[in-house]
Amino acid sequence: MTGFRAVALVAEREIRERLRGRAFRASTIVLLLGVVGIVVFAAVQGDDGPTRATVVVVGPGSEQLGRSAGARQASFDLRLELRRAASAAAARRAVAEGDADASLASGGTIAVAHDAPDGLLPLLRATWREASVRSALRARGLSADEVRAALAPPPARVVSIGEDTGGGQTLAFVGTLLLYVGILTFGYYVASGVVEEKGTRVVEIVLSAVRPAQLLAGKVIGIGLLGLAQLVAIAGLGIVVALALGSVDLPAATTETVLVSAVFFVLGYTFYACGFAAAGAIVSRQEDIQSTTAPLAIALVISYLIALSVLGNPDSTLAQVTTFLPPVAPLIVPARAAQGALPLWELGLSIAAMAAGIALLLVLGARIYERTILRLGSPLTLAQALRLARSANG
Amino acid sequence: MLELRELVKRYGDVVALDRLSFSVPEGKLVGFVGPNGAGKTTAMRIVMGLLASDGGEVLWRGRTVGESERRRIGYMPEERGLYPKMRVTEQLVYLSRLRGAERSAAERDAGDWVERLGLAERSHEPVENLSLGNQQRVQLGAALVHEPDLLVLDEPFSGLDPGGVDFLGSVLVSEARERGVPVVFSSHQLELVERLCDSVAIVSGGRLVAAGDVDQLRARHAGRRFRIEVEASDPTWLDAVPGAARVNGSLVELRNGVDPQALLDAARAAGPVRRFGPEQPSLAEIFREAVVAPSAGEEGRT
Numbered sequence: 293m294t295g296f297r298a299v300a301l302v303a304e305r306e307i308r309e310r311l312r313g314r315a316f317r318a319s320t321i322v323l324l325l326g327v328v329g330i331v332v333f334a335a336v337q338g339d340d341g342p343t344r345a346t347v348v349v350v351g352p353g354s355e356q357l358g359r360s361a362g363a364r365q366a367s368f369d370l371r372l373e374l375r376r377a378a379s380a381a382a383a384r385r386a387v388a389e390g391d392a393d394a395s396l397a398s399g400g401t402i403a404v405a406h407d408a409p410d411g412l413l414p415l416l417r418a419t420w421r422e423a424s425v426r427s428a429l430r431a432r433g434l435s436a437d438e439v440r441a442a443l444a445p446p447p448a449r450v451v452s453i454g455e456d457t458g459g460g461q462t463l464a465f466v467g468t469l470l471l472y473v474g475i476l477t478f479g480y481y482v483a484s485g486v487v488e489e490k491g492t493r494v495v496e497i498v499l500s501a502v503r504p505a506q507l508l509a510g511k512v513i514g515i516g517l518l519g520l521a522q523l524v525a526i527a528g529l530g531i532v533v534a535l536a537l538g539s540v541d542l543p544a545a546t547t548e549t550v551l552v553s554a555v556f557f558v559l560g561y562t563f564y565a566c567g568f569a570a571a572g573a574i575v576s577r578q579e580d581i582q583s584t585t586a587p588l589a590i591a592l593v594i595s596y597l598i599a600l601s602v603l604g605n606p607d608s609t610l611a612q613v614t615t616f617l618p619p620v621a622p623l624i625v626p627a628r629a630a631q632g633a634l635p636l637w638e639l640g641l642s643i644a645a646m647a648a649g650i651a652l653l654l655v656l657g658a659r660i661y662e663r664t665i666l667r668l669g670s671p672l673t674l675a676q677a678l679r680l681a682r683s684a685n686g
Numbered sequence: 687m688l689e690l691r692e693l694v695k696r697y698g699d700v701v702a703l704d705r706l707s708f709s710v711p712e713g714k715l716v717g718f719v720g721p722n723g724a725g726k727t728t729a730m731r732i733v734m735g736l737l738a739s740d741g742g743e744v745l746w747r748g749r750t751v752g753e754s755e756r757r758r759i760g761y762m763p764e765e766r767g768l769y770p771k772m773r774v775t776e777q778l779v780y781l782s783r784l785r786g787a788e789r790s791a792a793e794r795d796a797g798d799w800v801e802r803l804g805l806a807e808r809s810h811e812p813v814e815n816l817s818l819g820n821q822q823r824v825q826l827g828a829a830l831v832h833e834p835d836l837l838v839l840d841e842p843f844s845g846l847d848p849g850g851v852d853f854l855g856s857v858l859v860s861e862a863r864e865r866g867v868p869v870v871f872s873s874h875q876l877e878l879v880e881r882l883c884d885s886v887a888i889v890s891g892g893r894l895v896a897a898g899d900v901d902q903l904r905a906r907h908a909g910r911r912f913r914i915e916v917e918a919s920d921p922t923w924l925d926a927v928p929g930a931a932r933v934n935g936s937l938v939e940l941r942n943g944v945d946p947q948a949l950l951d952a953a954r955a956a957g958p959v960r961r962f963g964p965e966q967p968s969l970a971e972i973f974r975e976a977v978v979a980p981s982a983g984e985e986g987r988t
Contacts, residue, residue: 298784301780301783305772309769309771309772488769492768492770493763493766494768494769496736496765497761497763497767497828498784499735500734500735500736501781502784503753
């Protein structure tokens with residue numbers, strides 16, 4: 293039997309048994325619902341229409357003021373309810389008593405409430421400016437049509453430069469969350485799978501047929517493939533839902549982001565899985581893996597927090613440095629890619645750094661695993677495990 | 687034939703195996719006995735490649751055992767282990783394929799063994815749902831499903847109920863007799879070993895203290911104990927025989943060099959002799975003699 297066949301057999305069993313397991317099914321459903329929820333929430337958020345605001349206009353020509361303000365409401369994402377007041381004092385009172393958000397007097401006085409919606413004050417200022425210009429032009433003898441034409445110039449041609457990072461941030465947030473949850477979850481599957489085999493002693497039967505490295509490789513590959521499939525399925529569903537709802541702006545970098553995320557899931561999972569396997573091998577009972585996997589979980593949480601800080605700030609020094617730091621990079625790089633802020637050379641160098649980190653951890657993790665998987669008894673400390681890994685034979 | 691040659695294993699200063707050698711011929715059942723901590727499990731784990739030895743070698747058909755040979759061994763570890771959530775038949779198929787069987791052959795063999803083990807109705811259930819006795823049957827299936835060339839079983843009878851003991855015994859005998867498989871198993875149940883095995887290897891403190899054909903061992907250790915029944919008026923007649931001591935009841939042990947005929951003469955002088963003959967020791971007695979200090983060997987009861 294070739295080594296490849298042994299690895300494939302182990303991987304096949306891992307996939308079959310996990311697919312059957314309640315834990316995997318439940319986590320998949322929760323993640324699917326979660327991502328659909330985020331996308332739908334973002335869609336609804338973007339779709340809740342303009343903010344309502346009540347404006348009191350007062351004085352001669354207030355009708356014209358009202359029309360002018362109403363014509364601007366869409367560009368300020370507001371929906372105005374216009375009222376008239378008999379006097380400037382009454383208009384102010386309405387604002388003071390909370391019946392209106394702002395008042396605009398034809399004399400050029402704006403009263404605005406503290407909690408008035410964003411954009412209302414600029415809208416009223418623009419309205420006032422237009423009214424002033426209008427009356428000035430009329431005073432110079434222009435006809436009503438000429439004034440209208442002067443106040444409505446043809447719209448400027450707009451050339452947008454750079455990416456829209458708004459959708460990118462949502463994408464980065466969801467992607468980072470999925471990677472974090474995925475690496476942690478599937479890393480734990482590796483650790484608990486290792487402990488299950490060790491604790492039930494079935495590992496002794498298995499290792500009398502295949503080498504420890506083959507068992508370890510099969511387990512890590514099998515669980516990893518499952519994780520990758522889950523990630524792709526969830527990302528795919530999320531994108532399909534986003535497109536179907538039509539209201540979430542998918543940034544131009546979506547395809548690249550999904551690809552980068554998949555690559556860095558594989559890299560990050562492999563990196564951490566070596567550690568999780570060693571963490572499982574040095575204990576004999578499921579209860580004990582919480583403590584031995586804690587350093588890995590903490591490293592992931594810290595990476596996740598750094599990734600969150602990079603949202604909206606993808607070019608910071610922190611983001612650039614952590615791009616090349618193997619334990620952190622798997623969560624940082626996809627977040628930066630989603631925000632369109634990742635030069636190709638940085639991506640390449642980051643992958644190279646990950647590969648080097650994986651090579652190191654693979655050797656260390658596999659050695660700890662091989663030296664400890666058949667040991668029974670009390671859990672080893674990290675120091676003891678490392679000493680075993682260094683020693684010439686187990 | 688499986689040969690263990692001069693196996694040495696040390697844990698720090700502790701010598702777990704001290705040049706242990708014995709062999710398991712084709713078609714023979716060999717009992718591997720010894721007190722706890724004698725090195726039985728260590729020796730079996732070295733045979734299975736789960737532990738590296740510090741010296742000596744393991745030969746199968748005259749050649750050093752390697753990975754491909756080990757896959758052809760059926761193994762039952764001391765501490766039982768199966769995947770608890772895996773279904774019975776799938777588990778056997780998996781373990782068989784892991785040992786090199788093709789999928790179709792593995793599925794056929796697993797099905798046959800599930801049938802033979804009386805687990806057909808439970809074949810699609812996770813192992814953890816089965817009773818302990820049935821789990822042990824699956825464990826046996828795991829050792830046998832790939833039609834092994836050799837069986838290495840660590841305490842296979844421990845924890846079995848009498849029906850399970852009989853079943854396992856019959857399976858092992860048929861594996862050895864019908865398929866010509868060498869079988870070595872460790873056990874503390876010496877009567878069972880005596881009944882099933884062709885030969886034994888007795889270890890103590892990592893060393894082989896006695897080995898060989900069970901009948902020959904018994905014959906070799908015979909000659910010093912005699913069963914003698916006398917209708918004696920004076921029950922203390924034996925005290926007058928120099929070098930003779932009562933073990934219990936009618937069993938008498940003679941010191942080396944004492945002529946059994948002198949015992950018979952003394953008995954006839956004491957009264958009519960109903961029965962007189964050499965008593966072959968049981969394996970348990972040979973074991974005690976070989977393992978425990980010789981002086982202590984005369985104290986205990988069987």
